[in-house]
Amino acid sequence: MKSFFFLLDSAPYGSEKAFGLLNAAAVSSKMDAAVGLYGDGVYLALADQDSRALGLPNHSDILYAYPEIRVLVHEPSLVDRGLMNAGLLERVELMDGEKFFEEMLVADGIILL
C-alpha cells in the first residue's frame, strides 16, 4: 500500500492550505496516510478550536472524522511557540524532531500545499 505524508507547515486558518491538505488526506484515507503538523501547522493540534466567527469549518472535526489518518505533531515546533502546556486534541501523536523526520522519510511521498 502506498503511503503519503501530508505536511502542514502553515497556520490552520487564514488560508485554504490546511483545509485543502486535510481534504486531500481524507481522500487518501484508504491508503496509509498521515498528517504531519510542523511549524505554524502545530496550531491545528490545539483543543477547543472555535472557527464559527470566521465562517469556516472546524478543521479538528475533520481529523476526528477520519481516525484512520495518523496525526503527528513536531514537538520542537510546539516548544518554539510556547504551546507545550496547552491542551491538545486527544488523537495527536507528539514526536521529537528525529522521529518526525523518520516518519516523513519512510513515506512514499510527501505532499505540501
Next chain:
Amino acid sequence: MRIFLLTKTPQSERTKLCLRLAASSQDAVVYLAGDGVYNLLRQDEAGKVNHNGEAVQATGHPCQKDGFQALAATLQKHRIFACLEDLEARGVHADGKATIPADFYGSLVNEMMREGSQVYSF
C-alpha cells in the same frame, strides 16, 4: 533513491526542512527549480558586509549560512541538479556547483520512474 525537488529560496523554512531530510538520506539527490536555484549562491554573491565587517544579506539581516554552503554540506556536487532556464531567468551562475541537465524535467521524470524511487517536493 530519494529525490528532493526544491523550489524555495535558502531562507525558507521549507528549504531548511528539505535539506535536513536530504542530509538524513544516504541516496538523496536534489533538483533545484524556480527560486530553488538561489541555493547555489554563495554568501559573497548573495549579500554584503556591514560596517562591523559582518556578513549581511541585502535586506540587512545577518547571514547565518549561505544557500550553497548549506546545500554543499548536505550533498556532493554530482547529486545536485539545477534547471538551466531557471538559472538564466534569475541571473544565477552554477559555476560547477551543480549538474545542469540538457533536459532538466526529462531527467527528473526518469529518476522518478525508477523502481524504488521516492519523491519529495518542497
